[in-house]
Amino acid sequence: MTSARFQQGMQKLQELTIASADSPTGHMEVGESFKDIAPDLTRLVVEFAFGDIYSRPGLDNKQKVLTTISALVAQGTPQIGMHVITGLNAGLTPDEIAGCIMHLIPYVGFPHALNALKVAQQVFAEQGVAISGT
Amino acid sequence: MTSARFQQGMQKLQELTIASADSPTGHMEVGESFKDIAPDLTRLVVEFAFGDIYSRPGLDNKQKVLTTISALVAQGTPQIGMHVITGLNAGLTPDEIAGCIMHLIPYVGFPHALNALKVAQQVFAEQGVAISGT
Amino acid sequence: MTSARFQQGMQKLQELTIASADSPTGHMEVGESFKDIAPDLTRLVVEFAFGDIYSRPGLDNKQKVLTTISALVAQGTPQIGMHVITGLNAGLTPDEIAGCIMHLIPYVGFPHALNALKVAQQVFAEQGVAISGT
Amino acid sequence: MTSARFQQGMQKLQELTIASADSPTGHMEVGESFKDIAPDLTRLVVEFAFGDIYSRPGLDNKQKVLTTISALVAQGTPQIGMHVITGLNAGLTPDEIAGCIMHLIPYVGFPHALNALKVAQQVFAEQGVAISGT
Amino acid sequence: MTSARFQQGMQKLQELTIASADSPTGHMEVGESFKDIAPDLTRLVVEFAFGDIYSRPGLDNKQKVLTTISALVAQGTPQIGMHVITGLNAGLTPDEIAGCIMHLIPYVGFPHALNALKVAQQVFAEQGVAISGT
Amino acid sequence: MTSARFQQGMQKLQELTIASADSPTGHMEVGESFKDIAPDLTRLVVEFAFGDIYSRPGLDNKQKVLTTISALVAQGTPQIGMHVITGLNAGLTPDEIAGCIMHLIPYVGFPHALNALKVAQQVFAEQGVAISGT
Numbered sequence: 130m131t132s133a134r135f136q137q138g139m140q141k142l143q144e145l146t147i148a149s150a151d152s153p154t155g156h157m158e159v160g161e162s163f164k165d166i167a168p169d170l171t172r173l174v175v176e177f178a179f180g181d182i183y184s185r186p187g188l189d190n191k192q193k194v195l196t197t198i199s200a201l202v203a204q205g206t207p208q209i210g211m212h213v214i215t216g217l218n219a220g221l222t223p224d225e226i227a228g229c230i231m232h233l234i235p236y237v238g239f240p241h242a243l244n245a246l247k248v249a250q251q252v253f254a255e256q257g258v259a260i261s262g263t
Numbered sequence: 264m265t266s267a268r269f270q271q272g273m274q275k276l277q278e279l280t281i282a283s284a285d286s287p288t289g290h291m292e293v294g295e296s297f298k299d300i301a302p303d304l305t306r307l308v309v310e311f312a313f314g315d316i317y318s319r320p321g322l323d324n325k326q327k328v329l330t331t332i333s334a335l336v337a338q339g340t341p342q343i344g345m346h347v348i349t350g351l352n353a354g355l356t357p358d359e360i361a362g363c364i365m366h367l368i369p370y371v372g373f374p375h376a377l378n379a380l381k382v383a384q385q386v387f388a389e390q391g392v393a394i395s396g397t
Numbered sequence: 398m399t400s401a402r403f404q405q406g407m408q409k410l411q412e413l414t415i416a417s418a419d420s421p422t423g424h425m426e427v428g429e430s431f432k433d434i435a436p437d438l439t440r441l442v443v444e445f446a447f448g449d450i451y452s453r454p455g456l457d458n459k460q461k462v463l464t465t466i467s468a469l470v471a472q473g474t475p476q477i478g479m480h481v482i483t484g485l486n487a488g489l490t491p492d493e494i495a496g497c498i499m500h501l502i503p504y505v506g507f508p509h510a511l512n513a514l515k516v517a518q519q520v521f522a523e524q525g526v527a528i529s530g531t
Numbered sequence: 532m533t534s535a536r537f538q539q540g541m542q543k544l545q546e547l548t549i550a551s552a553d554s555p556t557g558h559m560e561v562g563e564s565f566k567d568i569a570p571d572l573t574r575l576v577v578e579f580a581f582g583d584i585y586s587r588p589g590l591d592n593k594q595k596v597l598t599t600i601s602a603l604v605a606q607g608t609p610q611i612g613m614h615v616i617t618g619l620n621a622g623l624t625p626d627e628i629a630g631c632i633m634h635l636i637p638y639v640g641f642p643h644a645l646n647a648l649k650v651a652q653q654v655f656a657e658q659g660v661a662i663s664g665t
Numbered sequence: 666m667t668s669a670r671f672q673q674g675m676q677k678l679q680e681l682t683i684a685s686a687d688s689p690t691g692h693m694e695v696g697e698s699f700k701d702i703a704p705d706l707t708r709l710v711v712e713f714a715f716g717d718i719y720s721r722p723g724l725d726n727k728q729k730v731l732t733t734i735s736a737l738v739a740q741g742t743p744q745i746g747m748h749v750i751t752g753l754n755a756g757l758t759p760d761e762i763a764g765c766i767m768h769l770i771p772y773v774g775f776p777h778a779l780n781a782l783k784v785a786q787q788v789f790a791e792q793g794v795a796i797s798g799t
Numbered sequence: 800m801t802s803a804r805f806q807q808g809m810q811k812l813q814e815l816t817i818a819s820a821d822s823p824t825g826h827m828e829v830g831e832s833f834k835d836i837a838p839d840l841t842r843l844v845v846e847f848a849f850g851d852i853y854s855r856p857g858l859d860n861k862q863k864v865l866t867t868i869s870a871l872v873a874q875g876t877p878q879i880g881m882h883v884i885t886g887l888n889a890g891l892t893p894d895e896i897a898g899c900i901m902h903l904i905p906y907v908g909f910p911h912a913l914n915a916l917k918v919a920q921q922v923f924a925e926q927g928v929a930i931s932g933t
Contacts, residue, residue: 163782166763166789166796169453170782177445178369178775185437187362187394192329196363199333200370205876206741206776227836228321229330235312236334238640239848240876246833246840253836260321260836297648300629300655300662303855304648311847312641319839339474340607340642361434372774373446374474380431380438387434394434446771455764455796460731464765467735468772473608495568496723497732503714504736506908507580508608514565514572521568528568528723571721579713580905587705589898589930597862598899601869602906630857631866637848638870662857699916702897702923702930706916714909742875742910 135172138180145183145190146218155211190219195229202230202245203237209245213252223253223260269306272314279317279324280352289345324353329363336364336379337371343379347386357387357394403440406448413451413458414486423479458487463497470498470513471505477513481520491521491528537574540582547585547592548620557613592621597631604632604647605639611647615654625655625662671708674716681719681726682754691747726755731765738766738781739773745781749788759789759796805842808850815853815860816888825881860889865899872900872915873907879915883922893923893930 142156156179160171183193194216201209216226230245253259276290290313294305317327328350335343350360364379387393410424424447428439451461462484469477484494498513521527544558558581562573585595596618603611618628632647655661678692692715696707719729730752737745752762766781789795812826826849830841853863864886871879886896900915923929 200337203334203337342642468739471736471739508610602873605870605873
């Protein structure tokens with residue numbers, strides 16, 4: 130019954146990871162890792178977050194990931210690393226991702242921005258990417 | 264001594280309001296309204312938020328406002344209305360702004376998204392704009 | 398394609414409002430009020446929040462609303478009033494709802510608890526209910 | 532049994548309001564206003580917040596209120612107004628209170644600081660006080 | 666002077682741990698671990714959190730822990746693990762605890778729910794319990 | 800162009816660390832550690848946080864650090880350790896710092912206070928300081 134939404138979600142997930150088969154975004158893995166206590170989590174993530182929401186019109190993929198990262202910077206949640214990877218896969222440059230975090234300093238304060246920069250720095254190192262001019 | 268940064272901030276502010284002289288973004292007005300208890304607030308907003316941060320490279324103006332709005336949705340602060348106006352002036356469409364708020368539902372939850380939608384709806388009505396297809 | 402989930406969500410919504418036809422929970426109305434800027438919001442609320450999540454096993458309806466109210470107290474979001482009504486409809490007593498808010502003082506602090514008590518107090522007055530012994 | 536702590540709390544409350552019999556801090560009134568749904572709230576506020584916590588050694592009264600206001604600025608809760616009054620009564624100057632809010636901009640961001648400034652501005656006007664030099 | 670409240674708090678703590686002498690809830694241990702910098706912390710936790718608040722009427726123990734866990738999920742604080750243990754001791758099933766966290770996804774977003782699931786998963790493994798059907 | 804503010808910021812930073820050359824506050828080090836992805840971060844921290852904000856009149860240094868620590872306790876951000884060191888350097892006693900965190904329990908709840916106490920405890924141990932009477 131829910132397969133159309135699941136397929137739409139899976140298609141969107143593949144679209145977001147197509148740039149780099151070597152750097153999966155981890156969204157599926159997260160759901161699977163909780164299979165023992167939340168067997169429906171993967172389905173909910175794929176169907177709702179990717180099938181319903183990420184598949185909406187209005188914003189392009191790069192804008193959607195930028196929007197997500199910004200909210201997580203404000204929220205201070207550790208999931209930001211996974212979404213930085215998704216952002217790189219979707220075509221955001223390291224300059225855009227670091228620029229987004231730096232841009233938020235006047236709105237969320239230095240502490241939340243520093244925490245996010247630390248995560249982005251680790252992901253950039255792992256992915257072998259850098260901001261321009263460095 | 265700080266005039267170069269102040270001028271840079273003012274230039275960025277004008278750039279962000281050029282599309283519509285009739286809909287000032289209100290950022291200056293906010294600073295001025297606290298002149299009695301924080302005489303340096305306008306200077307700090309213009310110099311730091313607009314001269315230092317909004318003038319950084321990395322993101323274009325539309326991305327910068329989208330990033331700001333996303334953080335304020337997550338934060339639940341009422342300033343979001345002022346930044347929705349700034350976003351319209353910077354060229355974001357109502358579809359992009361509403362799309363940004365709707366996109367954040369899986370990350371910040373319905374309550375914060377509903378609060379932000381209410382503010383955006385009021386600003387759209389006041390500015391006489393609408394999402395496409397309505 | 399999504400009608401099964403929508404029907405499941407609508408059924409859960411009716412189940413949560415059956416006790417009192419005179420005090421609708423307002424969840425549908427919220428979605429409808431944003432029809433102009435988020436035409437799919439009602440569908441997402443009914444399908445996801447009520448069809449997917451509220452229809453999960455594990456907790457009974459009273460526990461689900463108590464859980465929701467507790468999170469909103471911690472979050473400080475104004476939607477708490479709508480969920481207090483849902484709680485009364487689902488069978489939570491005013492003692493349980495006020496008791497939940499008071500119980501959270503050591504965990505979220507007095508300010509968030511006081512804000513929530515104010516909203517609950519207004520809903521109790523509007524619904525003509527009171528805690529036992531008053 | 533609890534009267535010693537209640538008396539200690541009441542004594543601390545009186546100490547915090549002694550400077551100005553005309554501007555009660557409102558802490559008792561808040562508790563009383565919820566007598567119908569939380570009959571023990573006044574007792575808990577007086578005994579715990581004032582009898583246990585405000586009566587601890589380590590900080591003087593001015594530091595204690597400054598600390599409280601700072602946390603509420605970060606939290607974004609509306610109770611800040613009541614604590615600004617308490618601060619004035621405890622001997623904090625308008626410069627110290629406004630200075631505290633302005634000092635927090637780099638840590639909590641402009642939005643939370645602006646919300647707090649607005650509340651402080653209203654309290655200062657109601658109390659007929661102003662920062663020095665204005 | 667405070668011994669009645671301390672005794673009431675200790676009694677409530679014992680009541681919450683009676684199901685399993687082998688899995689202490691850790692609430693006392695937390696207080697003791699800060700004896701060097703906050704010698705009164707244990708007393709405040711036992712007297713206020715357990716003697717005053719946990720001993721209030723209105724909710725049963727299972728509801729009280731469920732309420733606590735829900736607030737901590739929304740808050741994103743690491744103490745949630747200690748309260749998951751308390752919940753198991755108070756009689757909440759793993760299905761109720763995992764169900765509570767999953768139920769909060771639409772209200773607090775996936776990131777906070779995923780962080781809480783991870784902690785619950787670890788506690789369930791340590792305690793040798795599982796949701797039904799697994 | 801910005802050198803006057805940078806110098807003012809550096810002077811304030813030195814003032815805050817003068818008491819103890821052996822325990823640098825780490826504010827510069829943080830900025831430097833992100834040189835690869837945010838080359839302007841050190842400048843922004845020194846110029847804005849220390850040159851603009853920490854150099855404002857209204858509060859003395861001890862009050863400024865107390866204010867900062869209080870906001871970080873409410874926020875739950877890990878930077879609190881660095882500011883506890885700054886506080887000790889600025890002349891705050893361990894009693895004042897621990898007293899500040901304990902004072903916030905009624906406003907931010909036990910979980911945020913416990914997280915902050917843990918960080919303060921570690922810093923006190925590393926710095927070889929203790930509250931009076933221990």
